[in-house]
Amino acid sequence: MSRASATMLPLAALAAVLAAAPFVLPHLGASLDVLQRVLDIGLLGLGFDLLFGVAGLLSFGQAAFFGTGGFVAAYLLVNDVIGSVWLALAIGTVAAGLFGLVVGWLAVRRIGIYFAMITLAFSQMAYFLEFSPLSAYTGGENGLPGVPVPWFGPIKISTGFPMYWLLAVVFFVGFVLARRILHSPFGLVLRAIKENTARAGMVGHSVPAYKLAVFVIAALYAGLAGGLLGIFQSYMPPDAFGFDTSGDLIVQTIIGGVGTLIGPLVGATIWLWLRDNLQLIPAVGSLWKLILGVIFVVLVIALRRGVVGEIRHLLTRRRKAVSEAGLPEEPAGDVAAAPVPLPLAAPMIAAESGAPALEARGICKHYGGLRAVDGVSFTIRTGSIHAVIGPNGAGKSTLFKMLADEVVPTSGEVLLFGRRITGLGATRSAQLGIGKSNQLNQLFLDMTVRENLRVAALARSQGTFRPDVLRAADSIAAVERQIAATMETLGLSHRAEVPVHVLPYGEKRRLEIGLALATGPNVLLLDEPLAGMSPAERTATRALIREIGRSRTLLIVEHDMDAVFELAERITVLYEGRLLADGAPEQIQASEAVQTAYLGGLRAHEPA
Amino acid sequence: MPSASLLISQAFNGLALGMLLALVSSGLTIILGTLGVLNLAHGALFMVGAYAIYVVAGYTGSFVVGVLAGTVLMLVLGTLLERGLIRWFYDRPPEDQLLVTFGAGIVIVEAVRAIFGPQSQHVDVPAWGQGAVQLGFLIYPTYRLELIGIVAVLLLGLYLILYRTSIGLVVRAGIEDARMVGILGINVRRAFLLVFAIGVAAAGLSGMLYAPIVAVTPDLGETFLVESFVVVVIGGLGSYPGAVLGGIIAGEIISITSAFSPAYSGVMLYAVMALLLVLRPQGLFGSEGRV
Numbered sequence: 001m002s003r004a005s006a007t008m009l010p011l012a013a014l015a016a017v018l019a020a021a022p023f024v025l026p027h028l029g030a031s032l033d034v035l036q037r038v039l040d041i042g043l044l045g046l047g048f049d050l051l052f053g054v055a056g057l058l059s060f061g062q063a064a065f066f067g068t069g070g071f072v073a074a075y076l077l078v079n080d081v082i083g084s085v086w087l088a089l090a091i092g093t094v095a096a097g098l099f100g101l102v103v104g105w106l107a108v109r110r111i112g113i114y115f116a117m118i119t120l121a122f123s124q125m126a127y128f129l130e131f132s133p134l135s136a137y138t139g140g141e142n143g144l145p146g147v148p149v150p151w152f153g154p155i156k157i158s159t160g161f162p163m164y165w166l167l168a169v170v171f172f173v174g175f176v177l178a179r180r181i182l183h184s185p186f187g188l189v190l191r192a193i194k195e196n197t198a199r200a201g202m203v204g205h206s207v208p209a210y211k212l213a214v215f216v217i218a219a220l221y222a223g224l225a226g227g228l229l230g231i232f233q234s235y236m237p238p239d240a241f242g243f244d245t246s247g248d249l250i251v252q253t254i255i256g257g258v259g260t261l262i263g264p265l266v267g268a269t270i271w272l273w274l275r276d277n278l279q280l281i282p283a284v285g286s287l288w289k290l291i292l293g294v295i296f297v298v299l300v301i302a303l304r305r306g307v308v309g310e311i312r313h314l315l316t317r318r319r320k321a322v323s324e325a326g327l328p329e330e331p332a333g334d335v336a337a338a339p340v341p342l343p344l345a346a347p348m349i350a351a352e353s354g355a356p357a358l359e360a361r362g363i364c365k366h367y368g369g370l371r372a373v374d375g376v377s378f379t380i381r382t383g384s385i386h387a388v389i390g391p392n393g394a395g396k397s398t399l400f401k402m403l404a405d406e407v408v409p410t411s412g413e414v415l416l417f418g419r420r421i422t423g424l425g426a427t428r429s430a431q432l433g434i435g436k437s438n439q440l441n442q443l444f445l446d447m448t449v450r451e452n453l454r455v456a457a458l459a460r461s462q463g464t465f466r467p468d469v470l471r472a473a474d475s476i477a478a479v480e481r482q483i484a485a486t487m488e489t490l491g492l493s494h495r496a497e498v499p500v501h502v503l504p505y506g507e508k509r510r511l512e513i514g515l516a517l518a519t520g521p522n523v524l525l526l527d528e529p530l531a532g533m534s535p536a537e538r539t540a541t542r543a544l545i546r547e548i549g550r551s552r553t554l555l556i557v558e559h560d561m562d563a564v565f566e567l568a569e570r571i572t573v574l575y576e577g578r579l580l581a582d583g584a585p586e587q588i589q590a591s592e593a594v595q596t597a598y599l600g601g602l603r604a605h606e607p608a
Numbered sequence: 609m610p611s612a613s614l615l616i617s618q619a620f621n622g623l624a625l626g627m628l629l630a631l632v633s634s635g636l637t638i639i640l641g642t643l644g645v646l647n648l649a650h651g652a653l654f655m656v657g658a659y660a661i662y663v664v665a666g667y668t669g670s671f672v673v674g675v676l677a678g679t680v681l682m683l684v685l686g687t688l689l690e691r692g693l694i695r696w697f698y699d700r701p702p703e704d705q706l707l708v709t710f711g712a713g714i715v716i717v718e719a720v721r722a723i724f725g726p727q728s729q730h731v732d733v734p735a736w737g738q739g740a741v742q743l744g745f746l747i748y749p750t751y752r753l754e755l756i757g758i759v760a761v762l763l764l765g766l767y768l769i770l771y772r773t774s775i776g777l778v779v780r781a782g783i784e785d786a787r788m789v790g791i792l793g794i795n796v797r798r799a800f801l802l803v804f805a806i807g808v809a810a811a812g813l814s815g816m817l818y819a820p821i822v823a824v825t826p827d828l829g830e831t832f833l834v835e836s837f838v839v840v841v842i843g844g845l846g847s848y849p850g851a852v853l854g855g856i857i858a859g860e861i862i863s864i865t866s867a868f869s870p871a872y873s874g875v876m877l878y879a880v881m882a883l884l885l886v887l888r889p890q891g892l893f894g895s896e897g898r899v
Contacts, residue, residue: 060706111702113706116646118885120834124834125875125878125882131871132872133871133875251710286722296714297711297714300708301693301696
């Protein structure tokens with residue numbers, strides 16, 4: 001299937017279904033009114049699915065924005081403040097977006113339970129505001145009746161078929177837009193945040209900014225859907241603000257399929273259809289919501305993909321079974337046999353002449369009485385491979401975290417090309433040109449190798465935050481070149497389209513380095529890159545490290561002494577949080593202090 | 609400006625409501641603190657308690673028998689829920705836990721609606737709670753006064769269990785670090801089950817005690833669920849003393865605000881919560897980032 005048809009096919013199918021629905025579904029027990037309601041919930045759900053399904057943020061407060069958009073638009077129209085229904089809709093949508101900006105600003109810094117609670121609290125606050133203090137404007141428990149229908153030029157969009165077409169067109173456009181967002185660089189970063197928030201921040205994406213942006217987008221969708229609710233019903237009901245609006249939406253999204261965008265629409269169809277049609281059966285009429293509740297619980301426990309997700313899963317599995325059997329074979333030969341020069345992004349900071357790449361000045365980290373790192377100073381010369389060694393508990397990992405600014409030192413400072421970076425945070429430091437690979441893999445497990453590297457490469461091209469929502473994620477040529485070159489260097493090109501969670505350990509380990517490399521750092525910190533590897537993998541990875549070291553400054557923490565003394569041009573030895581020695585490998589090997597304290601008198605090149 | 613007697617009367621109402629909120633929220637918070645699960649079915653369980661007393665007290669004519677039988681029922685229900693559902697979600701992400709307890713809440717509410725119908729039910733105030741008491745400066749309904757006392761005793765009992773027994777020690781250690789407790793060779797799973805059952809019983813007991821002064825409907829628990837979130841946020845996630853104090857604070861905020869303007873009582877509660885989340889997100893007694 002060509003790429004263009006793969007993109008267009010779902011849209012054509014959706015358009016066909018939307019066009020056929022009002023002629024077919026009323027005969028199957030879903031009235032035109034129900035279809036309009038479904039489309040409205042579907043529109044609300046597009047935003048919610050971007051927020052929850054894509055970015056992983058479970059909001060219990062979408063009602064706040066649904067209600068805000070609805071009541072602002074309805075108030076303006078009912079009181080003749082504004083004549084144009086379209087303009088009122090736009091103002092209501094923007095109002096919901098602004099409210100989303102305020103709530104989101106408070107909520108996105110928190111995760112999980114706290115995030116859910118904050119969204120719920122604000123939505124409840126909005127509900128009570130609507131009911132009493134603002135009832136002069138909102139009609140309190142009566143809501144606002146008499147919302148007019150819009151005109152499209154000379155055509156009145158009256159209730160019934162014309163209104164259905166309006167909602168169908170708005171939903172379709174909303175869907176196309178949401179799909180663009182999902183497949184944009186912005187959408188890819190959102191997925192990365194859901195998969196591994198910490199790593200998304202480490203490679204240089206501003207996680208709070210991306211979360212806030214998607215929160216506002218969801219609020220805008222909700223506001224528009226709320227405005228349309230008042231218009232197609234000719235009445236703005238106060239229960240738009242109710243907890244059930246948010247709660248039902250969550251259930252409908254789960255039933256339909258999280259992360260599919262179309263899921264909420266499908267879930268709402270099933271929900272409303274069951275409600276209306278079960279009620280016609282005398283014995284089970286009142287049980288419709290109980291039945292839906294049980295279905296929901298079963299879906300949460302066992303079938304996490306929902307209706308759309310399960311269908312899609314079955315289709316892709318069949319296609320995969322035909323096209324490939326297992327992982328592709330690794331090509332024969334050395335991993336880094338044909339190194340491709342990596343395009344190195346220009347340094348963000350112009351290197352002052354003679355300034356070291358990275359410099360630690362008296363940095364300390366104290367945890368209570370424990371001095372994990374105690375006044376360590378050393379410099380890393382630009383273009384060198386530098387190693388930090390020391391026995392377990394010497395403070396190497398803490399030192400590393402301070403160099404990458406993941407941990408703020410108790411005192412002292414770190415300079416990158418002469419500029420102080422201490423306190424800027426890991427995200428800003430990454431943007432300034434420090435890449436770090438972790439001792440324990442921190443990968444985006446449900447994404448492919450190519451997508452993993454794209455997340456990292458985008459961090460350098462997009463900066464900390466860019467709401468790049470309309471272009472395709474793979475449309476930035478420089479980023480794609482960077483990905484291809486990185487995969488080539490890592491020897492992972494043949495794995496490009498493989499989801500990372502199925503990779504063998506050694507390849508995951510190499511990708512861990514690759515994520516740091518793909519950001520195009522000037523200084524690359526590798527925390528135990530050889531840990532847990534087989535001898536063959538070690539050899540290959542040592543070659544890889546030497547190759548990488550040709551084009552940029554490298555700092556390595558490693559326990560494999562053979563590797564350290566083979567690779568490093570300079571070695572810093574830590575012992576009990578303090579600097580014990582710093583010099584060329586021969587000096588370190590000859591140092592008596594190092595031998596007694598660290599190697600226990602063994603010959604230096606033997607593994608500790 | 610409302611009169612002094614109205615303010616005093618509202619302060620008492622706030623205390624009665626606050627004590628109930630404290631009891632509901634203490635159940636929510638010990639489950640959250642120990643198991644790490646925010647139980648969104650808590651409101652539904654509160655409602656089940658109210659229906660339990662409606663059935664048993666209606667059948668036997670005794671409120672006390674109703675409370676005893678209801679408590680047993682809640683403990684059994686809590687055990688079934690933990691064993692059958694919650695247990696499988698300890699290792700899943702918080703979003704999944706929220707979803708499954710939310711779903712369980714829907715099923716419970718709808719099951720009750722299917723059995724008892726949507727209409728509201730009435731529970732008689734017990735004979736020993738009839739009438740009003742002359743407090744000198746104000747006449748106050750007897751049952752509400754007794755309610756304050758009864759809940760205080762229950763909260764004290766919960767305190768003794770949590771802070772004066774060895775099982776309570778395990779539970780509190782579990783709040784700090786459940787994995788470490790497991791490594792020490794203590795059966796954490798059993799402590800978890802116990803905490804969940806006690807938490808559910810706390811919600812049910814609140815519902816039982818609240819039933820005589822409210823119309824009992826299947827949706828009774830929803831308001832209480834959301835208000836007990838506010839309490840837990842005020843007190844600090846997972847903190848038992850925080851839940852008690854936070855409950856009383858929340859009750860007073862609602863009651864005193866409505867003495868001035870009933871319209872703002874709901875808004876004020878959530879405004880305080882929002883303010884707290886910005887200024888002191890860990891709550892009064894919570895420690896940052898524990899939950």
